[in-house]
Amino acid sequence: MLIRIVDQVDLQEAYQYLQAPTAGGIDLFIGTVRDNAKGKNVVKLVFEAYAPMALKEMRKIADRAQAQWPLERLVMLHAVGEKRVGEPVVIIGVASAHRDAAFTACRFLIDELKKTVPIWKKEYYQDNSVWVNAHP
């Protein structure tokens, strides 16, 4: 598996890693910066990670996915730092013999990443900024 915290996620790197002769399907999820949140214009996002723990938690999620579905390859890449509207932030990819497992595992990996991996984003609007999810 390829699991990294990086300054910029690289789609080519992910796709190259995912190619396998035994895989009949490659599923890629790319999370990008949206220009709005809760009715406000988003100018940029800034991500930070507790990298050693984030990598550990990502590996745990990847292990769970590999135990549950027959995956030939698995990629989890997450960016840190400042990201502008439209830029990719996270790439999740899996390769499997058949598409069902690829779709399901890909969905599982991004959903679980959002729950437990210690990465934080701050949303910057025109006039202020907030740490996402910090307050009820």
Add this chain to the structure above:
Amino acid sequence: MEILLFGITREIVGHSALRVPPGEETLHTVGDLKNWLASRYPELKKLSSLAVAVDSEYAMDDQPLSPQNEIALIPPVSGG
């Protein structure tokens, strides 16, 4: 004992790490640490949740602490 701070906890405390004075010998567990922090930084109590990681693993409140541990505050995560 040093505590790593991230995201909003770093902004609340004003530093990326916090040193607990050696005199604070009442901090035996993760729960003790959380109470100690909440009394000093009331803004922490307003967060949706606040977890503590010990040696880069999520820790329960009854987990013992030692000065050799790497300790970090984990405010609500928002990756992806």
